[in-house]
Amino acid sequence: MNNPYIPMPTRIERITTENEARDIKTFDLSFVNNEDRDSFLFLPGQFAELSLLGFGECPIGIASSPTEVGHLLFTVKRTGFVTKHLHRAEVGDTIGIRGPFGNSYPLDLMEGKNVLIIGGGFAFTTLRATAMYMLEGSNRARFKELTIVYGARSPGELIYKQELWDWEKSTDLNMFITVDKGDETWKRREGFVPTVLEEIAPSSQDTVALVCGPPVMIKFTLPVLQKLGFPPDRIFLSLEMRMKCGIGKCGRCNIGHKYVCVDGPVFSCAHLGELPQEY
Amino acid sequence: MTKEFVVHKDDFNEFLTLLIKVYTVFGPTGDDGSNGIKRIERPEQFKLHHGTSHFSFKHFFLPQTEKLFSFDLASNKVDAPSEEQGDDKYSILIGLRPCDAKAVELLDQVFIERDPKDIFYAKRRNKTRIVSFACREPRSTCFCGSVGCGPDSEAGADVVIYELKDRYVMKAITGGGDELLNSANIYLNAVSKEDLAEKEKTMIEAKNHLVNVFTSDGLDGKISDFDASYWKRICQKCLGCGICTYFCPTCHCFDIIDEVDGSKGRRIRSWDSCMYPLFTLHASGHNPRPTRKERMRQRIMHKFVYSMEQYGRRFCVGCGRCVTHCPVNLDLRFVIKEIVEAK
Amino acid sequence: MKPKSNKGNELGKDQSFEPKIVAFLCNWCSYAGADLAGVSRFQYPTNIRIIKVPCSGRINPLYIVKALYNGVDGVLVSGCHPGDCHYISGNYFARRKFALVKKFLEYVGIEPERVQFSWISAAEGVRFAQIIDKVTNDIRKLGPLTYFRRGSARTGDST
C-alpha cells in the first residue's frame, strides 16, 4: 500500500526569473531517485503538487513536455504562503513533488486536426508543454496546422521569451504575440488577446482550441471563438481551483459532481456547460 | 445461507468477554463527548446509546487530527509511518446503529474502493469488524427511512444484533461476521421461528416510529435547480458553523497543513468543512463559494446529487445528527421537503 | 531555505532550569531603560528576549498567548509610566486591557507570575535591571510552562 501523501524528493537544477516584476519563476527539477523519475509519466496539461516541507503544498501545472527529457519545469507565480517561500528557494534545494494529477489536453481528439492555442499572462505553462509536445520531431506530423496566440499585460510580463522568439521564426507554426500595452521598444502587435484573435480569425474548420488565462481573458475569448464557429466540444479550458490532496478525497475542488483534480483540470466547454457555474 | 443465532441477554456480558479475549474491542462507554469511543476491557464498560449516539463513529476511522508523516528539516528526510498493520489482531467496533454502519461503508467507497487507496483509513478499516445494533425505537429526528437506509439496514456491518425482550438475535452478514460469532460460539443458540417473528415485529414497529418527512424515491432529479430562489431563503438563518458537517457520519472533507517545531515538523490532515470560508478560497482572493448560500447548497447537493453521480450512492444515511445539533434548528428534512415540493 | 522558526534552543539540559521569557518593551521608555541599564553595565539575567514595540498599547493579548503557546515560560510587557506615553494615552488603554488579561489568565489557572506588566521610564536603568531580576526569579521558581505549550510541533513559520 504506497502512501499517496508522501512527496517524491527532487532537486532544483535551474531557476529562471520569467518576468520583469520578478514574481514569476520557472523551476527545473530533477528527481533524486531514478525509479521516481521513471514512474513519473505524464502528458501535457497535467499538474503536480509541489511540496515544501514546513510550509505545505501547492498545485502547479507541469510546464515542460514529456518529450523534453531531463527537464521538469514548473512556472510559479508568488501569490500565497507556499509560493512565497518557494520563491525563496535556491538552486540545489530539495523540494517534494506528488503526482502527476488530473487529465491532459485531449491529444487523441487533436490528432490529425488543426490546433489553436490561446494563452494569457502566466497561465501559459501547460500550453507551452502542449506546444513543445506537438512541435517535437516525430509528433509534429500527427497534427495539422498549429496556431498560437499568446499575450500578456506588458512586454516585461511575457514568459518563455526565448521560445516565443524561436517559435515566431519557425515555419512549423503561426505564432502571434501581443501585449495589452507595449512600451517604446515593443515593435510587435499590441492589443488584448480576444481582439487579436478576432483580427487573425483562424478558421474553426476541423480545429481544436485550447484556452488558458485569467478569467477576464476567458470571458472575452469564448464569445470570439463561438463567433468563429468553434463548437463547445472543441474548446478546452484548464481550470484553477483550491486543492489539497490532488487525488479526489479531500472534497474541496468540485464543480458539481466533477473534481477538478481528478476529472480536470482540462474540461471542454460543452462539459463545463453541463456543470453548475460555480468556479 | 445467512447465519442467525440467539444469545440470551444474561449471557451477553460473557459473550462480550470472550470477544474481548480474541479481539480488541472498542465502543461507546457512556461518555457523551466527541471522544466517546474507548477501548472496552470489561463488558460493563460498554453502554449502548438510546437511538443514535451524540457523536458519529466517523472519527474512529478518520480521526479529527492525523499525522500523514513527520519530517526533519535539517536532513530534509521524510519518515512515513510504517506500512504494515501493526499487531495483526483484528479489532471490533461495537455499538453502531445501522445508519452509522452504512456511513462507514460509504466512507469505504471514498477512501478504499476509489484509487488511490488512502492507507491511513484503510489500515484501520481493514482490521476492524463492525457490530451494529438494529434500532428498536428511532429518535424523532431519525429519517433513515427517507434515504434508503432503515432501522434494520445491514449495510456496512459484519454482525447485526437485534434486541428482543430477553434475548438478542445475532445475524452474521459477512464472512468476518461469521468468524466473529464463532469465536464465542458457546453462547450461541439456534434461532427459533418465534425469535424470527418477534424480530420482524420489532423491526416493523421501529419503522412505524419513523416520521418520513420526504421519501427517497421522490428525490431523483428533484434537487437540480441550482439557481432556484429557495436556496437563499433556506440558508438565511444558518450561522455558518461546522456542527452539521463535523457530526455527520459521511462528511469526509479534510485539510492538509504543515506544522514545524524547530527543525522537526509534521504534515497533518484535520477535518475541514465546506461551510467554512477558507474551504475554497483561492490565493488570488477569488472564492467560488463566497456566502453561506453557496456553501449550504454545496453541502446538500453533494450528499443528495453529486454523490449519486460520483459513487452511485446517496451520501446521507438519515441519522438526524445535523438536525439535533444545529444551534438554529435548521432541519435538513424540511429543507429537502421544500426543495422537492418546489420542483 | 529553512522555515525561520523563532524557537530558542532546546530546554536547558543542566539541572538548574533557565526560563525563557519574552519582554515586550515600549520603544520610547522601557527599551530606553534597558539601553541605559546596558550602557551603565547593570547586571540583569539574560533570560529575556526583548521585542521592541512602538507602545505598550500596541500589545494585543493574542501576542501574549502566542508567546506562551510557542514555548516561552513567561511574558513581561513594559511601557511608559502613565502620563509619559509618547502617544499620550497608549499606556492608559493598555492598563485596562492588561488588568482584564491578567485577571482572566489567573482565573483559568495560569500562574500570575507568568505574565507580568510594568511601567519603566527611560531613566530607570536600575529599576529595569531589578524588575527583570524579580520577574526571572519568580518564573524560575515556577519551573517550565509545560501545560500550555504547543503539542509536539508548532505551526509553520509565521512570517
Add this chain to the structure above:
Amino acid sequence: MKRVESELIENVEELLREKKVDLFIGYESGSLPLQTSPCFVTQQEDVQKLVWNSFCANNLSVYLSSLMRELPASTKVGILCKGCDSRSLVNLIVEKQVKREDVVIVGISCPGIVNIDKITNKLDGRKVLEVEENDEEIILKYDVGEDRFSRMDNLYESCKNCVHPTPSVYDVLIRVGEHSPKSVTPDPMIAEFSQKSRTERWQIFEQELSRCVRCYACRNACPNCYCKECFAEQTKPRWFGLTNELSDVLFYHIVRILHQAGRCVDCGACARACPEKINLRLFTRVLVDEVRERFDYVPGLSPNDSPLLAMFSNDDSQEFMVEAD
C-alpha cells in the same frame, strides 16, 4: 403566552403594512417539540408564523452585522429582542456595526428562557406531542399522560442571574414577565470556581475544553463575533494549529474570550450553541463580573456609551503591575 404572541403579530403586521420595516427577524416554531428557530418575515401573510414561548433561545442580533453589510443601505430591519439580545444589539450600535435608525426593535421583557436539555434528559425517549405553558409551568403532553415542569427550576443559568430582563432600547415594548431587575451579584458559579486551587482550576479548564471539536459554533452564535477575518482563520500569519489538540483548542478559546472583555452581555448564546455542551459561561462570565466591579461598566445599556476598552481614566487601578522589591 398567547396574548404576547398575538400582540407581537399585531405589531409586526403593522410595521410591515406601513413599510416601517422591510424584513422582520423573529422566532417560528421549530421542527422539533420544545424548540424554536429564527425566522425572517418579509410578507404580511408570513406574520402568522411568529411565535413567543419559553424556548425562544437564539440571540437574533447575531444576524444584524452580516445583514447590514449585504442589504442595500436603505433597508429597515425589524428585530425581536429580549433583554440580552437588545444589549447585544446596543453593543453592535456602539461598535458602529449597526445604525440605530436602520433597526426597529420590538422589545420583550423576558421571563427567562427554559433550558430544553434539562427537560429532554427527563423524557427518556417518550415522544412529546404538544407543549403548553403558563407563567409558572411548562406542560408536556405525550400520547398518553403529561408532565409538568416548573419554569423557574429549568431556566438557563444566564437567565437565572439575569439583571436586565427588560430591553435597554426598543421602539415597541411587549410586557411579559413583571419583574424588576434582580440585585447585582457576581455569578455564584464564578465565585465558587474562583475559590478552587490554581491547579484544580486549570485542570477543569482543560477537561471542559478537551471535548471541543472546533466547530466554531460558539463564535458564530455570538453577536459580538462579527470580524470579517477571525484570528482563528488567518493564514498570513497562521497564529495556531488547525488540530483539535488541547493547546490549539485552548489558544482559540482564551483569545476569543479575551476579545469579549468589556463587550460580553452574558446572553449564554455560546454555551447554548456548543454541541458538546461545554460550560463556556464558566469562562466568559468572569470578565463580565470583573468589568462591573473594576470599571463599574455594564455593556449594552445605552447606544451612546463608548466601548470599555476605547476609554480610560487616570485613576484606573494598577495594583497588578510588578514592582521591583
